Amino acid sequence: MSVLPLLVALPFLAIPLVALGLRARPGAAPLPALLPLGLFLALLSLPLGAAFTSERIPSLGLETSFRLDGLSRLMALLITGIGAGIFLYASAYLKGHPALHRFLAVLTLFMGAMLGAVLADDLFSLFVFWELTSLASFMLIGFDHERAAARKAAQQGLMVTVAGGLAMLAGFLLLAAAAGTTRISLILAQAESISAHPFAPWIVLLVAGGCFAKSAQWPLHFWLPNAMAAPAPVSAYLHSATMVKLGVYLLARFNPAFQEMVLWQGLLTGAGGLTMLTGALLALRERDLKRKLAWSTVVALGTLVTLIGLEEPLAATAAVVFLLVHALYKASLFLISGIVDKKAGTRDALVLRGLARAMPLTAAAAALAGLSMAGAPGFIGAFAKDLLFTVQLGVPGLLPAIALVVNAAMVVVAGVVAARPFMGRPMEADREVKEPPLAMLAPPMLLALLGLVFGLMPGLISAALIEPAAGTILGRPTGVALGEKQGDELVLLLSFAALGLGVVMYLGWSRLQPRLAGQEWLDRYGPDSAYGEVLRAVSRTAVAVTRRVQSGSLRRYLALSLLIVFGGAGLVLVLAGGLAIPWRAAPVRVEQVLLVLLIAGGAAAAALMRALFAQVMGAALVGFGAGLLFLTLGAPDLAFTQFTVEVIAVVLLVAILARLPFRALDARRANERRNDALLAGLVGAVGVAVMFAMLSVPFDARIPEWMGQAAVPEAKGRNVVNVVIVDFRALDTLGEIAVLLIAALAAAALLAKRAGRKQP
Amino acid sequence: MKESLILRSSARYVLWTSLAVSLFILLRGHNEPGGGFIGGLVGALGFVFHALALGQGATRRVLRLDPLAWAGIGLLAAALAGLPALLHHGEPFLTQQWLAGTPIGTALLFDVGVYLVVVGFALAFVLPFLEE
CATH class of the missing domain: 1.20.5 (Single alpha-helices involved in coiled-coils or other helix-helix interfaces)
Structure with missing residues (x-):
């Protein structure tokens, strides 16, 4: 028994504890941070290659499988490691908020879903966890649900990612059909036959569509900046460091199977390149700190998708390094933008000035993160940048030029977000600006410091983290070690050019931004x-x-429903040649003839009488007559039930008739009566025809015979009807009573409205 | 209908009598005609009669819980009856089990669940139409 499913289950088990515990004791809000911390340490100690499989429905190939390899471990460590910081930060950021317990509970749900998604080794578990992250994201973006903008953004994010998820599900079904298994590691083991399968292009399009929606690739990028309506810790956690990387993760996961396909390469580099350009342009245009960071996240996601689409082996290492680098600095910067927003009261980059004097530690953390983002030497961001340029220079076409422009834009964003608000003379604020509490300061500081530590000592992560993950993407070892000199002087030149261009653009940004903002056509x-x-x-x-x-007319609805149901059934019966008359020689007894006459008389009375009360009695005669007929045919249970139902129906109808205002006779016009009579005739005729068709099917006597013989020994009951209900077909009964309950719930909702009671 | 003195004074006795009969029908159902469905309908009839005579408010007080809650409890009971099979022998869900040598087993719990759902269902539909 592996420990993996336990790791995934723990967050889900903790949800009620977090929700109820914090509601009772809001002061304990920092405690849930221990959960991701513990998971982080547990993951560090787990060996690579741990796997777990539990079969669910073997005949359908349904199973639950988890697997820890280099890629999933990197993701899981990011989810839990950054998660610990986010939980701690959120406990201070939302201190005193009445719904803090709900927030942290949903955050716990999200973390569990993310862990499940990156550790899952079968398509359908992956899909379920994937959609769970979308749902959690919906609840977190809309956390501030009294604001219309937050509700709209939450709905938009959900619609885009879930629509993408559906496309992905279709892709998964095709993939499972093509591979003959749902286990991802087995699918990837037969990469060559998969990419040659006729389904392959469809699989690529559908799965990539789902990933593009999740990872905000052009043209589905627009939901991500709107998602900034969420509180800062959500933006840092979901919308930069982890959830939006899930699409990138899945593309990387399936890369070994599809990397040889031209469609895969073209789709990923094309969408990724467009995403980078769009994101860079709109990032320059934005003046809200969080939205600006969101656009730069779009750029980063585009870069990652492009890297996965490239055939160059070094691209895999570049993608992994950049993924890690970006998660570290971007989460840190988002958290800092939350601090600035909270302490200075605005996120407008054109207004914020000179905060460094009042909050020097925050400024220092921002500077560290910003330098890593800009790719300054000594930071791990520099490795990422060099790798990026090396890979992109090797590709013919526009990519090197795009990379230059985009990287310069990132330098501008880093400057505007991480440096500009803190420099210069202090701005006038309507409140006293001061450092945040330690719980809010420590997480961004630590994340930013890691960027420097890893930059100075790349050996810490090179063999342990980067290489296993990159090897998973490539499907074979890369043979690249981080920190080795990559690329040549051209790369160095390009790197400095990007930095220089970025600095120039940064100096002119306060004049550039209004021009770009004026372009309303965007x-x-x-x-x-x-x-x-x-x-x-x-x-x-x-x-x-x-x-x-x-139309609002109940009679019309009823007529239409009956016409469609019975007309349709009749049509099918005629077209499929199901009309038949069952002739069966059976002795007919006198009392049965009399009962049939009684039933016919009741039916005629119900149809012809003018008073409602008399019609009810006529209909009751039909029911009671049928009950008696069951009795003569040796079905006492059926007769019993029929009688009881009939009594309740009559009592209910009479009670309603006594209460309702209409006592008048039938007010229909002659042609309406004729149409209704025709419809009633159709319903009756089709009913009889269906019954005849059923009776004409040859009767398999073995079934009742077996039931009669097995009832006592197998189910310890002599009443076969009851034995069938509670034992042989108990699952059917369970379904039926569930339907009864659902119908009663629906009726209660309708009747409560009718009675004018307050809606729940 | 509330005016009838006979109806009003007999309602309580009719209710308890029909409940007793319905339980009898429920319990004997495994061997003779009867069972949870029919028993539940007969029980519901007793309550309907009670509500007709004394008003639905009085009936709701006798029920203590909302009819929908009774139906929910019933569904839960029926679903729970399927679990021992999983724990005991790893047999499929809803394979009924018996206490050694007795007629008491999960099938009975299941049928009680059916009974409660039927009572709750019928009353949830009928009670709102009856006078307060």
């Missing part, structure tokens, strides 16, 4: 407005359809 024709158009079109269509179909 808002008007972007995919964000297209998304709004689609939503409005859906609403308009729904309104038009409703107007046409919903």
Whole structure:
């Protein structure tokens, strides 16, 4: 028994504890941070290659599998390690918030879902955890649910990522069909036959679509900046360091299977390149710190997707290093933007000035993170940048030029977010600006420091973290060690050019930004407005359809429903040649003939009488007559049930009739009565035809015979009907009573409204 | 209908009698005609009669819980009846088990669940239509 499923289960088990415990004792808010910390340490001690499989439905190939390899360990360490910092930060950031317990509980749910997604080794577990992260993200973006913008952003994020998730599910189904297994490690082991399979192009398109939606690739990038409506720890955790990387993770996971395909390479480098450019342009245009960081996250995600799409073996190492670097500095900067927002009261980069004097430690953390982001020498960001340039220079085409521009833009973002707010003369604030509490300061400081530590001592992570992960992406060892001199003088030149261009653009940014912001067409024709158009079109269509179909007349609804159900059944019966008359020689007794006459009389009375009360009695006659008929046919249980149901129905109908205001006779016009009579005739005729068709099917006498013989020895009951209900077909019964309960719930909701009671 | 003195004074006795009968029907169901479905309907009839005579408020007080809650308890009981099979022999869900040599077993719990769902279902539909 492996410890992996336990690691995934722990966060889920902790959710009620966090929610209820913190509601009772809000002061214990820092404690949940121990959970990710413990998981982090446990993951560090686990050997690579640990695996676990538990079969669910073997005949369908359904199972639950987990596996720890280099890539999933890197992701899991990021999720738990950064998670510990986020939990601690959030406990101080939302201190005193009435819904703090809910926030941390959902954050715990999210962490469990993320761990499950990166450790899952079968397609369907992965899918379930994947969608769970979307749901948690929805709840966290919309945490401030009284603000319309937060609700809209939460809905947008959910729609985009879940729509992508559905595409991915379709891709997974094709993949499972092509590979003959749902276990990811087994799928990747037969990479060559998969990429040659006729389904392969569809699998690539669908799976990549899901990943693109999750990782905000062009043209689905627009939801990510809007998700900045979430509190700062959410932006740092979900929307920069972990969840948005899930799409990148999955592309990396499947890279060994598809890396030879031209479609895969073209799709990833194309979408990634466009995403980088779009993100860089819009990042320069933005003045809100968090949204600016969000656009730069879009750039980073585009870079990662591009790297995975490249054939160059070094690209895998570059992707892994950049993923780690970005997670460290971006989470740190998001947390710092939260501190600035909270302490200075604004996130406007054009307003913020001179905070360093009041909050020197925060400024220092920001500087460390910003330097890593800009790729300054000595920081791990420098390795990432050199690797990026080395890889991109090796690719023919526009990529080196794109890389230069994009990297310069990142230098600008680093400067505007990490340096500009802290430099210069102090701005005028409506409050006293001071350092945040330790719980908020320590996480970004630690993350930023790690960027320097790893930069100075790359040996710490090179063989232990980077190489196993890069090897997983490539499908074979890379043979690259971090810190070795990569690339040549051209790379160095390009690196300095990007830095220089970035500094120049940074100095001119306060003049550049208003110009870019003036370009309104960027808002008007972007995919964000297209998304709004689609939503409005859906609403308009729904309104038009409703107007046409919903007349508001109950009789019309009933007539339409009956016509469609019975007309459809009749049509099928005729077309499929199911019309038949079962002739069976059976002795008919006198009392049965009399009962049939009684039933017919009741039916005629119900149809012909004019008073509602008399009609109810006529219908009751049909029911009681049927009950008696069951009795003569040797079905006492059925007769018993029929009688009881009939009594309840009659009592209920009479009680309603006594209460309702209408006592008048039938008010239908002659042609309406004729149409109703025709419809009733159709329903009756189809009912009889269906019954005849069923009776014409040859009867398999072995089933009741077996049930009769097995009832006493197998189920210890002599009443076969009851034995069937509670034992032989108990699962059916369970389903039926569940349906009864659901119907009663729906009825309770409708009846409560009718009675004018307060809606729950 | 509340005006009838006979109806009002007999309602309580009718209710308890029909409940007793319904339980009898429920319990004998495994060997003779009867069972949770029919028993539940007969029990519901007793409550409907009670509500007709004394108003649905009085009936709800006798029930103590909302009919929907009774139905929910019933569904839970029926589902729980399926679990011992998993724990005991690793047999499929809802394979009924018996206490050695007695007719008491999970099938009975299951049928009680059916009974409660039927009572709750019928009353959830009927009670709102009856007078307060």
